[in-house]
Amino acid sequence: MNAGRLIPIIALLLALAFGAPAQAQTDDATLTALVNALPLGNFKEREVAATALAATGDPRAVPVLQTLTDGELYVIEASGQVVFVETSGAGVLATDPVTASSLGEFAKGDVEKVKVNNGLRRALRTLIGQMTLLSENRGTRLAAALSVLRDASPDTLELLDSALAAEADPEIKTVMDVARAAIVLKTDASSAEKAAAAQRIAEWGGREAITILTGALAEAPADLKPAIEAAIDSLERTRAVWSVLQNVWYGISLGSVLLLAAIGLAITFGVMGVINMAHGEMVMLGAYTTFVVQEVIRTSAPHLFDVSLVIALPLAFLVDGAVGVAIERSIIRFLYGRPLDTLLATWGLSLILQQAYRSIFGAREVGVELPQWMLGSWQVTDAIQIPINGMFVMALTVLITIAVSYVLFLSRWGRQVRAVVQNRVMAGAVGINTEKVDRYTFGLGCGIAGIAGSAFTMIGSTGPTAGQLYIVDTFLVVVFGGAASLLGTIASAFTISQAQSTMEFFLSGSMAKVLTLLAIVAILMMRPQGLFALKVRK
């Protein structure tokens, strides 16, 4: 290395040492000179050259140093120019590391690898860490801090300390602090210091905490082990609590979907005693109505797009309600008192509806597009986030349940319905138009199925046979809850979904489903009237 080259390097080193702010952007010529100094001399001199390059603080220096660390940096023998290369056929394509311009193709013999040894590599890593940890870009700093946390190499401790002192951003500061604790655990610091470090990591409680502590546990001296073990224990407890909470939450959201699908059935089957096997298809009718409404709004009134799903909800109710009344008029009213025949006829109806959906909308699943305000989620903690569309469906379930309870138990019409359920002949004798009550009760049940279908489009897509998936589940919910009891339906929807989500925690999905269904069947065998039975004289 000649003196002429050394002068600028020393100047730069001095500048860095005396705290002059490093230039963020060095001019190309200076940088090229510094880069080209890298292959010269022995490893010690290369380290000095690399330090000088790093001292520029130029972001372009980072990939050069990284490539050098990986042993992939080349120099063109003829010109002494340092280049990035890329194998291409028999030769290599060279790129200028500073200007990123292509230098054309070279034969493999024309370029030579810049050699590194372990000592140089260590120095290079520190330099890179320094450049990124002290970078002005917040994202680069955070990524560098996280990478230091993962490696937790004791070599970086000094560097990290200086970065920590300079850091202002609280989030990065936390990561750096934890990274420092992780490094301290690996050094030969005093036990008290290490215990404090373990404590610090446990308090932080991030995703890597348990891994870091478990790693440290293996190497820790005997007197430190209890402290680390305690820290791991407390972390695992916290994590278990969160996962149980998450599981409960999953069960609740599953339950609200189940309840929404079952509540219409609780009216038609539970209250009226009509087995409507086409209930799942009525749900799908609501879903397809929503799909059509959104398509119409998209083409003819785009400014309403944000509220298209809200507009679709009442329309789905009306369409389903009207179809429900028509079904009652044309099929079901001839079959009162013949529940098994009703079951078969409505199954036939469900086949016809399925094929109709397939002929009209195609066999592929269709989905609605969620408006902007329904996307995204609410971040509860680091580990848990709740999607907004799920919350919307849940709120809708609560609203519909309250509305149905009001209609059935507090309105005049609801009194008539209950009177017909308890004693049809007597209800007719006191002047209730039982046929009309039947018609509109069935319509109401189907209409709510429509709302359920409309809501389901917000959390999933809709296919012609999707309705069949609901039929067993929803019937079991209603039967299990005790037909004719709305409270029973609510309780059973959440019991079943919680049981299922709890078992899914331990078993595969299909076994959880099998065991849940088996448990329901077994309980129904022991208690045929369901959870909450309404006492009616027969």
Place this chain on the structure above:
Amino acid sequence: MIINTRFFNRSELLGFIALAVLLFVILPLSLDIFRLNLVAKYLTYAFVAIGLVLCWGYGGILSLGQGVFFGLGGYCMAMYLKLEASSVANTKIQSTPGIPDFMDWNQLTQLPFFWKPFHSLPLTLLAIFLVPTIFAFIIGAAMFKRRVGGVYFAIITQAIAAIMTILIIGQQGYTGGINGITDLRTLHGWDIRTDQAKFILYFVEVVLLFACIVAAQFIRLTKLGRILVAMREQEDRVRFSGYSVANFKIFAFCAAAVFAAIGGALFTLEVGFMSPSFVGIVPSIEMVIYTAVGGRMSIFGAVWGSLLVNFAKTSLSESFPQLWLFGLGGLFIAVVLAFPNGLSGIWADHVQPRIDRLLASRKSKTGNGWSSNSVADGAPAE
């Protein structure tokens, strides 16, 4: 109700002979082996339909889970055939030779214990009868003893069908999963894939079918059958007369299960595989429609119903796949609303009287009420 002491009355005897001629003579002579094999497949459903006549038509117990028993019979047979097809010589490329291929794919290294009895043909045949019977007995005893009936029973059996399908699909290593048990070759060393074997199997099946018809007729005509009808109409009165209603119901349900299992076992032999798609909710409820179309009170109607509905299904879904579901759906509604007694009801109401009049005009007739046969037990009511 007219007590008929003869095993078959005149019109039933005619129906019996007509069916025998059709199945033993006309179809084998007129159809090629491919079509005959299709008929054999349809007839396996007739076994289920006959069982449903007993349990639904006479007993008033609608089971929407007959596919489960059909599947149990079919899987028992398929397990035997599969073990025979997976001899050590046939499966030497597997990491564990001698076990079925799907087990090898699922990293099983040992035959599960419940597969072991199926190495033996007598035990397999026993299992085809016993497994569904025991299963039906457990379900029936649990439900009927607690007086669960009607719609609740239907929904619970449907849930059981759903459970069974999920279980079979989920436990891939033990059951072959959604693909079922395939690649079946020989029955006790006899290749079942040849045309000749299919021809022989068809006749075996028809003989078994007639045996089942006779057995069902026997159940129907004994006191047992009459109690079943009485129970369907007025359960409480039968109970107050000192009969154990639950036991009769359990018997009818078990008998239906055994018939379905025989059908399932024959299905496996005829078609050469068994899969969960014949077990679940949809096939189970389709089996009910065969009985409903034939007439839920008529044993012969069940056979005709299975043949006609399946024939319609094959030809419609070959030429107009879109129409089949509309047709099937319409059939469900029409049978329930317009023809509650199905084909046999139409026959008894419109065709039979004319034949009777025709015969009566030829020779003087001693009227003894024979003509009211298949609907003599009254319209069904739940």
